[in-house]
Amino acid sequence: MLRLGLLLLLVPAIGMMVGYMMEQSLIDACLDAGGSFDYAAEACDPVGNHAFVPFSARKPLLVNGGMLLSTLGLFLCLGGLYTRRS
Template identity: 45%
Template sequence: MLKLGLLLLIAPILLLLGLYFWEMSDVRECTYAGGYWDYMEGVCRDTPQPFVSLLERYPLLVNGGMLLSVAGTVMCAAGMYIGKR
């Protein structure tokens, strides 16, 4: 239970961070080229675009990932408690 809990605790966080930094590299590349990143379409534009957070664009991914991390924390705690009995 402890190993599965650690996997559920760490994997969603790494997935979300990977997605965030992958998108951030595209945003920086667009900005350096003199453009504006369109967060909804995922393309570089010539006109200013509003910022749309990752939570607004992918609510199920973000909330589901955090829920899996909390479940992993509970499983880790239970695994450590049961393992010491």
């Protein structure tokens, strides 16, 4: 139970971080080229100007699902580490 808990605790968090950082590298490259990043189309627009949309608003299933799985993993870790005192 402890191994499953650790897996559920860490893998979703790492997955969210990897997804966020990959998207941030695209945004940074677009801004360095002088464009504006269109968050709805996930593409660089050299002409228009686009408003910022948070990662959690663009990918709610990834963020909320990852947080739910991480919370479940935390409780499984707590259950796996729990020992009764005699």
